[in-house]
Amino acid sequence: MTSTPLILRSLLFVPGNRANMLQKALALRPDALVPDMEDSVPAEEKANARRTVAAHIEALAKTGCLVVPRVNAPDSGIMEDDLAAVVSPSIFGISVGKIRSSQDIVRVSAVLGRLERRAGVEQGAVRIVPWLETAMGVVHAYDIASSSPRVAAVAFGAEDLTNDLGVERTDDPAQLAYARSAIATAAVAADVPALDTPYFHLRDLDGLKRECVLARRHGFRGKFAIHPEQVETINDAFSPSHAEVAHARRVVEAFREAEAEGRGSLSLDGKVVDVPVMRRAQKLLDLAEAMGKQRPKP
Numbered sequence: 001m002t003s004t005p006l007i008l009r010s011l012l013f014v015p016g017n018r019a020n021m022l023q024k025a026l027a028l029r030p031d032a033l034v035p036d037m038e039d040s041v042p043a044e045e046k047a048n049a050r051r052t053v054a055a056h057i058e059a060l061a062k063t064g065c066l067v068v069p070r071v072n073a074p075d076s077g078i079m080e081d082d083l084a085a086v087v088s089p090s091i092f093g094i095s096v097g098k099i100r101s102s103q104d105i106v107r108v109s110a111v112l113g114r115l116e117r118r119a120g121v122e123q124g125a126v127r128i129v130p131w132l133e134t135a136m137g138v139v140h141a142y143d144i145a146s147s148s149p150r151v152a153a154v155a156f157g158a159e160d161l162t163n164d165l166g167v168e169r170t171d172d173p174a175q176l177a178y179a180r181s182a183i184a185t186a187a188v189a190a191d192v193p194a195l196d197t198p199y200f201h202l203r204d205l206d207g208l209k210r211e212c213v214l215a216r217r218h219g220f221r222g223k224f225a226i227h228p229e230q231v232e233t234i235n236d237a238f239s240p241s242h243a244e245v246a247h248a249r250r251v252v253e254a255f256r257e258a259e260a261e262g263r264g265s266l267s268l269d270g271k272v273v274d275v276p277v278m279r280r281a282q283k284l285l286d287l288a289e290a291m292g293k294q295r296p297k298p
Contacts, residue, residue, distance in 0.1 A: 005193075005221075005286065005287050005290045006152060006153065006193060007031055007290055007291055008031050008032055008066070008152075008153055008193055008195060008221065008222040009031050009221070009222040009223070009234060009235045009237075009238035009239060010030040010031050010032070010222060010223065010225050010230075010231045010234040010235050010238075011030060011031065011032040011033075011034050011068065011195060011222060011223075011224045011225065012025070012028060012030040012032070012033055012034060012224075012225045012226075012228065012230075012231055013034045013036050013040060013070070013198070013224060013225065013226050014033060014034065014035050014036060015036055015040040015041060015049075016035045016036050016037040016040070016041055016049035016050070016052055016053040016069070017041050017042075017045040017048050017049035017052055018052075019052050019055075019056070022035060022052065022053070022056040022060070023056075024228075025060065025063075026059055026060065026062075026063055028063075028065075028228050028231065029063065029064070029065060029231075030065060030225060030231045030234075030235075031065065031066060031222065031235070032065055032066040032067070032068050032092070033060050033063070033065045033066070033067050033068070034068050034069065034070050034095060034224070035053040035056065035057075035060065035067070035069045035070070035086075036049075036069075036070045037049045037050055037053055037069065037070060037071055037072060037082050038070050038071065038072050038073070038097050039070075039097070046072070046078060050081060050082055050085045051085070053069055053085065053086060054085040054086060057069070057086055057088060057090045057091060058088075058090050060090070061090035061091070066092040066093075067090060067091045067092055068091065068092055068093050068094060068095050068127075068129055069082075069086045069091060069094055069095065070094070070095040070096070070097065071083055071086070071094055071095070071096050071097075072096075072097065073096065073097040073098035073099075074096070074098070074099070074104045074107055074108065075098070079096065079108070079111075080111055083108075083111055083112065083115055084115055087112065087115040087116060087118075087119050087121065087126055088119050088121065089119070089120070089121055089125075091126060092126075092127060092152075093126055093127030093128055093129055093150075093152050094108075094112070094126060094127075094128060094129070095128075095129040095130075095131065095155065096108055096128065096129070096130055096131065097131045097133065097157070097160075098131060098133060098134055098137070098160065099130035099131060099132065099137055099144055100134055100136040100137050100140065101136065101137075101140050101143065101144065102140065102143040102144055102146075102147035104130070104144075105128060105130060105144060105147040105148050105150070105151065106147065106148070108128055108130075109128065109148050109150050112126050112128075112150070124149060124150060126150070127150050127151070127152035128148065128150045128151050128152065129151075129152055129153050129154070129155055129195070130144055130145075130151065130154055130155065131154075131155045131156075131157045131160075132144065132154055132155065132156055132157065132161075132179075132183050133155075133156070133157025133158075133159075133160035133161050133164070134160065134161060134164045135161070135164050135165060137161075138161065138179050138182050138183060141154065141182055141183050141185075141186035141187070142186035142189055142190060144186075145186050145187050145189070145190035145192055146189070146190035151190070151192055152192060152193075153187070153192050153193045153194065153195050153221075153222075154183060154186070154187050154190075154192060154193075154194055154195065155194075155195045155197075155224065156179065156180065156183050156194065156195065156196055156197045156220075157197055158176055158179070158197035159197070159198075159200075161176075161179055162175070171207075173211075173214055176197075177218075180196070180214075180215065180218040180220070181218055181219075184218045184219030184220055185219065187219070188219055193220075193221035193222060194219060194220045194221060195220065195221065195222045195223060195224060196211070196212070196215035196220040196222070196223040196224070197223075197224065198223070198224040198225065198226045199211050199223070199226075199230065200226065202226070202227050202229075202230075205229070205230070205233050208230055208233050208234070209233050209236075209237055211223075212233065212234055212237030212238065213237060216237060216238060220238075221238060222234070222238050223237075223238065239288075239291060240284050240287060240288045240291075244284060245284070245285065245288050247281075248281035248282070248284045248285050248288075249281075249285065250268065251268060251273055251277060251278060251281035252278060252281050252282055252285065254266055254268050254273060255273055255275075255277075255278040255281075258273075
């Protein structure tokens with residue numbers, strides 16, 4: 001287990017072929033910036049996106065945000081070109097689409113190792129955020145999440161998953177309940193955070209908040225944003241509230257007092273507090289402390 005949780009509440013996509021949007025992103029402060037060379041870029045613009053993202057990597061890193069470029073899938077034929085363009089000391093990691101098995105991670109990791117040596121980057125430093133967005137990816141979620149120390153988090157892609165299933169994406173939460181539960185459970189078992197799928201109703205911040213709450217209840221730790229206006233809502237939803245922190249402190253303190261008296265449980269506000277409840281409260285306090293140590297927002 002890591003001593004300090006990785007804070008990835010909001011990860012903002014920026015189209016990689018749009019230099020003006022990458023420039024605007026320099027003023028933004030999500031937890032991570034994701035210059036995108038995959039789904040938001042048309043086929044004829046892939047080479048341009050590669051060049052444009054590479055030219056902006058260092059400036060994006062200077063914002064203090066983690067930089068996690070998204071590259072094309074292993075079977076795209078251009079993944080290695082994308083990786084070669086972005087691997088440098090300036091990135092935290094790379095996000096890669098349509099990961100179907102642990103063998104895909106082995107392949108990506110091998111390419112990263114070669115590129116790290118070429119770029120003078122410490123071996124293993126570049127992390128991987130794989131997208132689980134196919135039926136195969138969901139079925140193999142734990143194998144993927146635990147396949148390499150490079151895996152920093154796993155991302156859920158609902159649009160591609162419903163396409164793979166041959167169904168139309170709806171707003172019914174039940175449609176994605178199994179996939180969300182499977183991915184979040186696998187991520188916890190592998191000790192990495194799970195990151196939720198983007199929300200595509202741009203102007204519906206209330207709907208975004210509801211989906212964030214739903215994802216957090218499934219065990220997700222963050223969510224991808226496709227517009228800067230979504231970042232604040234996502235950050236708030238995946239941050240412990242003042243009330244949650246205050247309650248967690250009461251739980252931990254009350255349990256420690258009971259423990260000192262030789263009791264393994266107690267009643268607080270009419271509810272039983274035992275070891276699992278105390279541990280959940282302590283995890284929330286640890287998360288809140290880690291968030292408090294982040295760089296200040298301007």
